[in-house]
Amino acid sequence: MNFFCFSPKNLQLKNRANKFSFTRKTSNTCSFARKNVRKILLAIVCCTTFFSCTPKTQSKSEVVMGTICTIKLFDDGTTKLYDKIFSRLREIDNAFSTTIETSEISKINEAAGIHAVAASRDVLFVVEAALYFARISRGAFDPTIGPLVKLWAINTEGAYIPSDEEIAKVLPLVNWRNVQIVKNENANETAQGSNITIHSNSENASENSQNASDKNANAKTAGTIMLLQKGMSLDLGGIAKGFAADEIVRLLREAKVRKAIIDLGGNVFVFGKKASNELWHVGIKNPNDATGEPIAILHTSETSVVTSGVYERFFIADGIRYHHILNPKTGKPARTNLLSTTIVCKSSLASDALSTTIFVLGKTQGDALLKKLSAEQNSFVQFSPIENFASPLASIFIDEDETLFASRSLEGNIEVGLNEIIFE
Ligand code: ADP
Ligand code: MG
Numbered sequence: 156m157n158f159f160c161f162s163p164k165n166l167q168l169k170n171r172a173n174k175f176s177f178t179r180k181t182s183n184t185c186s187f188a189r190k191n192v193r194k195i196l197l198a199i200v201c202c203t204t205f206f207s208c209t210p211k212t213q214s215k216s217e218v219v220m221g222t223i224c225t226i227k228l229f230d231d232g233t234t235k236l237y238d239k240i241f242s243r244l245r246e247i248d249n250a251f252s253t254t255i256e257t258s259e260i261s262k263i264n265e266a267a268g269i270h271a272v273a274a275s276r277d278v279l280f281v282v283e284a285a286l287y288f289a290r291i292s293r294g295a296f297d298p299t300i301g302p303l304v305k306l307w308a309i310n311t312e313g314a315y316i317p318s319d320e321e322i323a324k325v326l327p328l329v330n331w332r333n334v335q336i337v338k339n340e341n342a343n344e345t346a347q348g349s350n351i352t353i354h355s356n357s358e359n360a361s362e363n364s365q366n367a368s369d370k371n372a373n374a375k376t377a378g379t380i381m382l383l384q385k386g387m388s389l390d391l392g393g394i395a396k397g398f399a400a401d402e403i404v405r406l407l408r409e410a411k412v413r414k415a416i417i418d419l420g421g422n423v424f425v426f427g428k429k430a431s432n433e434l435w436h437v438g439i440k441n442p443n444d445a446t447g448e449p450i451a452i453l454h455t456s457e458t459s460v461v462t463s464g465v466y467e468r469f470f471i472a473d474g475i476r477y478h479h480i481l482n483p484k485t486g487k488p489a490r491t492n493l494l495s496t497t498i499v500c501k502s503s504l505a506s507d508a509l510s511t512t513i514f515v516l517g518k519t520q521g522d523a524l525l526k527k528l529s530a531e532q533n534s535f536v537q538f539s540p541i542e543n544f545a546s547p548l549a550s551i552f553i554d555e556d557e558t559l560f561a562s563r564s565l566e567g568n569i570e571v572g573l574n575e576i577i578f579e
Pocket of ligand 2: 506
């Protein structure tokens with residue numbers, strides 16, 4: 156049984172059963188010329204066999220977006236396709252990173268309270284999507300979380316516990332309603348089907364777009380983004396990897412890849428079927444187990460599986476764990492009785508945003524939001540990389556007692572050890 160688990164902490168796909176076969180076909184299998192075969196037949200056979208035995212790269216890993224990204228294309232893994240995928244990942248990183256000074260997000264942040272900045276369709280699409288999740292979660296997910304992320308500096312050498320005064324100073328800067336998006340007139344076709352509300356004031360907007368400093372980006376510009384208050388900053392760390400995974404899915408579909416695993420530091424998409432009638436096995440990490448051992452195994456296919464948890468990035472002070480998912484209302488790491496939230500959904504962008512959102516909301520409010528979204532037949536299907544892709548939502552929550560709460564739709568497809576699992 157093939158098995159892999161993602162462990163965002165050590166950022167590795169693990170093959171516990173060690174049965175993934177990464178063997179390359181060797182030239183031995185090609186050498187079957189027989190002495191007494193006619194020349195012409197021999198030439199044809201050799202030629203055909205040479206091509207069918209061209210070794211394919213089973214998987215490739217690179218550090219992009221501050222994490223280890225592993226793509227497994229199995230027998231469809233050509234150098235050209237890997238190059239295309241990783242260059243798309245780097246392109247996304249270069250646009251979204253808050254640590255790359257020249258990124259679009261850095262430029263938007265730098266111009267906060269001053270002027271609007273031209274935005275590519277990628278950035279416009281993801282910021283719009285992020286504002287959608289902010290709206291439906293009443294700000295539990297907030298892409299303007301940047302000033303708080305900077306203040307806590309979790310996962311950097313500067314990480315510390317800020318005082319209540321410091322937090323109170325920064326909190327007013329975290330407000331998704333103060334993001335103004337203006338789309339170019341022809342942006343509808345470039346914004347990948349998004350039709351969500353745009354927070355804009357068109358008069359100011361055209362003024363602002365004239366001020367847009369990033370004129371060079373105009374060729375790729377789909378509109379402008381402005382943060383209305385000085386000191387505000389965007390941080391799309393809770394959604395950008397999901398978008399990136401969806402973009403890879405798009406490339407895989409174009410390239411007619413049959414099966415693949417996308418793992419962007421734990422943001423997983425299992426593409427196609429492992430084998431006929433066989434599902435992929437995705438490990439759900441035990442939040443209390445530093446070794447990365449899974450607490451459950453989910454059997455699934457053609458979907459994204461994304462987890463947000465207390466164990467991903469954190470520091471411990473006086474026995475208290477301070478992790479990287481912040482509650483925009485309190486300005487502190489979100490504290491509910493959940494240790495991790497996993498969302499299973501065809502749109503990786505939605506899985507990513509929702510796993511963070513639900514982690515902040517906690518079980519009761521999180522359940523209510525997921526039920527509402529399911530009842531609305533997934534209003535976020537617009538964020539799927541694939542048109543008309545029905546996108547059922549499922550979730551797995553793990554609480555402080557290590558009890559698992561999973562969607563009924565997953566019943567029969569999750570293996571757990573000794574832990575209690577409740578389907579609801
Ligand atoms: P990871 O990307 O580490 O796997 P998440 O997807 O849950 O985990 O995203 C956490 C990241 O999202 C944080 O590092 C930060 O950049 C950002 N973030 C933290 N709190 C929030 C929030 N309430 N809303 C939106 N983004 C957040
Ligand atoms: Mg997320």
